[in-house]
Amino acid sequence: MKEGRDIIAESPAFLSALTLAHKVAESCSNVLITGESGTGKEIIAQYIHAHSPRSQRNFVALNCAAIPDHLLESELFGYTRGAFTGAHTNKVGLFEEAEGGTLFLDEIADLEISLQAKILRVLQERKIKRLGENTLRPINIRIIAATHENLNRAVQAKKFREDLFFRLNVIGINVPSLRDRSEDILPLAKHFVEKFSAANSKKIFGLTPAATDYLLKQVWPGNVRELENRIERAVVLSNNSHIEVEDLHPQATMNSQQKQNTLKFMRERVCDNIAHILSIDEMTHLYIEYALSLNKGAKEKTARDLGIDRKTLYRKLGKRHPTL
Numbered sequence: 001m002k003e004g005r006d007i008i009a010e011s012p013a014f015l016s017a018l019t020l021a022h023k024v025a026e027s028c029s030n031v032l033i034t035g036e037s038g039t040g041k042e043i044i045a046q047y048i049h050a051h052s053p054r055s056q057r058n059f060v061a062l063n064c065a066a067i068p069d070h071l072l073e074s075e076l077f078g079y080t081r082g083a084f085t086g087a088h089t090n091k092v093g094l095f096e097e098a099e100g101g102t103l104f105l106d107e108i109a110d111l112e113i114s115l116q117a118k119i120l121r122v123l124q125e126r127k128i129k130r131l132g133e134n135t136l137r138p139i140n141i142r143i144i145a146a147t148h149e150n151l152n153r154a155v156q157a158k159k160f161r162e163d164l165f166f167r168l169n170v171i172g173i174n175v176p177s178l179r180d181r182s183e184d185i186l187p188l189a190k191h192f193v194e195k196f197s198a199a200n201s202k203k204i205f206g207l208t209p210a211a212t213d214y215l216l217k218q219v220w221p222g223n224v225r226e227l228e229n230r231i232e233r234a235v236v237l238s239n240n241s242h243i244e245v246e247d248l249h250p251q252a253t254m255n256s257q258q259k260q261n262t263l264k265f266m267r268e269r270v271c272d273n274i275a276h277i278l279s280i281d282e283m284t285h286l287y288i289e290y291a292l293s294l295n296k297g298a299k300e301k302t303a304r305d306l307g308i309d310r311k312t313l314y315r316k317l318g319k320r321h322p323t324l
Helices: 012-025 041-050 069-077 113-125 151-156 162-168 182-199 209-217 223-237 256-272 280-294 299-306 310-318
Strands: 031-034 059-063 102-106 142-147 171-174
Touching (some): 012 041, 031 041, 041 059, 041 142, 069 113, 182 209, 223 299, 280 299, 280 310, 299 310
Parallel strands (some): 031 142, 059 102, 102 142
């Protein structure tokens, strides 16, 4: 078994991806990591950085779906004072923050076409220009991109630039889904039990045979992230020395007491402390914040629970409500 930063691998499928990541780490080539949400694409990117000559410099990560489109360019390129309304100081962008190191662009498929063209130019020229200035600044970074989308289909649908796809996909690494690496389910579960037992000062020593069998029979659409989330909740809720099947059921994370807590939260925030009728957007924002707190900040799981996609969740969270 190989372990790194939460890298637990016994399955041939994942070990193959890890071996390829180790091989490309020594190179300076751009890497495109693909795989379903929750498979651990960022962990593979961090593994590549940690085993590369750039390991002593910054690893800078950006989720392209998490930032509104109109803010992404300034986040990446930075800006000078007065470049636009609200630009009161100079700001270094992520390209410059990653100088000498690695810039990880997660969910690259969510980039607008116009911004894709600007990133392509950076890859070609290895220079950037902050918003509001004419000076070209040379940069020395490695770009690792990731997506759960099929970029070949996105290229065919004219939603992703073909030339940028080829620039990014010098080395392609596919991270297998958890259902394709079933040999890793129990080692991962054991690792998470130990991790969250220690974090919560609980004496839980493993899983019962029935719980083990239950885990192996699950489909895990949320992959490792879902397994980790499920184990964390089970550890927090369990009163036994071993995790039982009942602790692992999704509905076990919303018991009657937690439902009462939800109602109490909404009454206190909406009825008692708000002096006016809230708009639908404000109510939505409040409830999303509470759903996130129940899910320990796991946005992918929260989006699934709420029945919306990830980008919609980020967009709704990004709305400002000065009255709240």
